[in-house]
Amino acid sequence: MNKILFFAHLKDTVGEESIRIDVSGKSVAEVKSYLSDKYQFQKFDTVMTAVNEEFSSDDEIIKAGDEIAFIPPVSGG
Amino acid sequence: MNKILFFAHLKDTVGEESIRIDVSGKSVAEVKSYLSDKYQFQKFDTVMTAVNEEFSSDDEIIKAGDEIAFIPPVSGG
Amino acid sequence: MNFEISKDPIDVQSVIDKVVQREAGAITTFIGTVRELTHGKKTLFLIYEAYESMAVKKLEQIGREIEERWEGAKVAITHRVGRLDITDVAVVIAVSTPHRADAYEANRHAIERIKEIVPIWKKEHWEDGEEWIGDQLEKKAYPTGKPEEEDLHE
Amino acid sequence: MNFEISKDPIDVQSVIDKVVQREAGAITTFIGTVRELTHGKKTLFLIYEAYESMAVKKLEQIGREIEERWEGAKVAITHRVGRLDITDVAVVIAVSTPHRADAYEANRHAIERIKEIVPIWKKEHWEDGEEWIGDQLEKKAYPTGKPEEEDLHE
Numbered sequence: 464m465n466k467i468l469f470f471a472h473l474k475d476t477v478g479e480e481s482i483r484i485d486v487s488g489k490s491v492a493e494v495k496s497y498l499s500d501k502y503q504f505q506k507f508d509t510v511m512t513a514v515n516e517e518f519s520s521d522d523e524i525i526k527a528g529d530e531i532a533f534i535p536p537v538s539g540g
Numbered sequence: 541m542n543k544i545l546f547f548a549h550l551k552d553t554v555g556e557e558s559i560r561i562d563v564s565g566k567s568v569a570e571v572k573s574y575l576s577d578k579y580q581f582q583k584f585d586t587v588m589t590a591v592n593e594e595f596s597s598d599d600e601i602i603k604a605g606d607e608i609a610f611i612p613p614v615s616g617g
Numbered sequence: 618m619n620f621e622i623s624k625d626p627i628d629v630q631s632v633i634d635k636v637v638q639r640e641a642g643a644i645t646t647f648i649g650t651v652r653e654l655t656h657g658k659k660t661l662f663l664i665y666e667a668y669e670s671m672a673v674k675k676l677e678q679i680g681r682e683i684e685e686r687w688e689g690a691k692v693a694i695t696h697r698v699g700r701l702d703i704t705d706v707a708v709v710i711a712v713s714t715p716h717r718a719d720a721y722e723a724n725r726h727a728i729e730r731i732k733e734i735v736p737i738w739k740k741e742h743w744e745d746g747e748e749w750i751g752d753q754l755e756k757k758a759y760p761t762g763k764p765e766e767e768d769l770h771e
Numbered sequence: 772m773n774f775e776i777s778k779d780p781i782d783v784q785s786v787i788d789k790v791v792q793r794e795a796g797a798i799t800t801f802i803g804t805v806r807e808l809t810h811g812k813k814t815l816f817l818i819y820e821a822y823e824s825m826a827v828k829k830l831e832q833i834g835r836e837i838e839e840r841w842e843g844a845k846v847a848i849t850h851r852v853g854r855l856d857i858t859d860v861a862v863v864i865a866v867s868t869p870h871r872a873d874a875y876e877a878n879r880h881a882i883e884r885i886k887e888i889v890p891i892w893k894k895e896h897w898e899d900g901e902e903w904i905g906d907q908l909e910k911k912a913y914p915t916g917k918p919e920e921e922d923l924h925e
Contacts, residue, residue: 629783629784629787630783630784633783633802637804637858638858639806639807639857639858640806640807640808641804641806641858642803642804642805642806642809643801643802643803643804644800644801644802644804645799645800645801645802645878646798646799646800646802647797647798647799647871647874647875648787648797648798648799648800649796649797649871650791650795650796650797650798650867651796652793652794652795652796652869653793653794654794655796703793704791704792704793704795713804715806717801717803717882720801721801721875721878721879724799724875725875728871
């Protein structure tokens with residue numbers, strides 16, 4: 464099982480801070496594509512992905528228990 | 541009459557913060573030369589002069605009541 | 618804890634206190650405050666949200682970057698989350714160094730990097746609406762050493 | 772009173788408070804502290820002395836320079852005098868501006884100008900002696916628009 468976190472406009476779109484689904488064995492790109500289709504995310508091409516709190520590339524393969532977060536362009540400071 | 545102020549190493553050399561003498565009609569350069577001879581100031585060539593709290597040039601002429609200050613290289617901050 | 622996300626108002630002095638050192642002659646702070654007008658539009662208030670655990674790690678990374686690049690530098694950063702009104706303090710960055718030029722440069726590096734890699738977002742609230750703000754640097758902000766998304770798409 | 776010479780310890784927050792403005796998104800501070808080692812020599816404590824009335828005028832002049840050059844900038848500076856121990860705060864410069872790059876540059880301008888034109892001096896006390904320090908910029912610091920001494924000598 465994997466926890467998937469949403470922030471900012473993605474959270475508003477999903478209506479939840481996080482969901483739990485099993486995506487182990489899939490690549491980050493596959494997970495992004497699946498969720499983008501499911502939720503009809505806007506501006507998803509500028510969204511980065513973090514796996515276990517570290518930025519990841521799209522070809523990283525998800526393992527069981529990995530926490531995945533989608534990171535829209537940040538605006539802190 | 542004029543008040544003449546000394547700071548930092550000049551004050552230590554003179555042994556006083558200020559003296560009162562009449563130097564009206566003299567130029568800043570003349571006053572500097574006179575006091576430098578009198579007190580045997582060290583490193584006096586890098587000392588600036590302020591007349592009434594504003595930096596002055598050596599050819600400025602002192603008027604009665606002017607306050608003159610000798611400003612060694614500053615080291616605030 | 619030199620790197621924090623805080624739900625409460627930030628006490629500037631307490632951030633400064635973390636970087637005081639006998640070897641330092643200079644401390645710079647950057648205090649980001651909520652500005653009323655941006656591009657002529659009047660902000661009423663902001664909401665800041667963070668991926669808190671990762672944000673702390675990224676702030677720590679920025680601290681390490683600075684301590685490696687500017688000798689003798691010490692860094693502390695606190696970023697606020699939640700609702701902030703005009704003039705409220707969103708972030709405090711304190712950097713101490715032996716010499717002053719470094720304290721300015723290292724501090725500037727910290728705020729630029731926060732705007733690139735730290736997972737914190739702000740939602741601006743105006744009289745006529747609200748919006749999550751992104752991409753403030755007006756470029757896509759990918760972390761160093763990671764390929765661009767485009768390069769990964771087939 | 773945004774420009775002060777103080778015999779008492781400086782409260783950093785109170786200097787910051789003077790530059791808070793609704794139009795500002797950034798406040799930078801520079802805090803000059805007493806460093807233990809300079810060129811490998813161990814300082815025990817410092818004495819700062821000022822030509823106070825002129826020093827305040829020169830700080831005000833620096834404030835005007837900044838407000839003319841960086842749009843929307845607001846400045847406050849307090850410099851301490853008297854005996855200061857290691858890590859004590861000698862000067863606090865706070866600058867607020869609408870945009871952050873200006874806040875760093877304007878603040879840096881302030882400290883450089885303080886070291887050029889503000890009549891304040893420090894005496895360093897070491898284990899084996901004491902000395903008035905001058906000419907920290909390692910150049911003669913003549914005020915803008917005034918001829919050099921050499922040019923005036925016959």
